[in-house]
Amino acid sequence: MRKGRLWSVDKGEFDPNDESQIVLSVLDKSSKNMGSEFYAKAHGLLKGKSEQLKHPIFINLNAKKLEKAIWKRFKRLKALLLAKMKFL
Numbered sequence: 001m002r003k004g005r006l007w008s009v010d011k012g013e014f015d016p017n018d019e020s021q022i023v024l025s026v027l028d029k030s031s032k033n034m035g036s037e038f039y040a041k042a043h044g045l046l047k048g049k050s051e052q053l054k055h056p057i058f059i060n061l062n063a064k065k066l067e068k069a070i071w072k073r074f075k076r077l078k079a080l081l082l083a084k085m086k087f088l
Contacts, residue, residue: 018053020053021053024049024050024053025044027041027042027046028042028046028047031043031046057078
């Protein structure tokens with residue numbers, strides 16, 4: 001929100017200690033002043049980036065490329081990890 005010459009942000013929208021989220025919020029609010037078409041495009045991109053900040057770990061697997069040999073390796077790795085955890 002703009003208050004005179006100063007900007008303030010609604011702390012209910014995000015963690016006020018996270019600078020990345022603050023920057024994304026300011027960019028989103030600023031894009032509103034540039035027209036509805038620009039805001040519609042910018043908001044979608046900024047919202048996606050904001051979600052990535054909330055969930056930083058992603059795994060991108062193309063299921064069509066996973067062959068039986070790879071699944072066998074995953075199963076073997078899982079079995080080895082479970083066996084090791086029993087010893088801990």
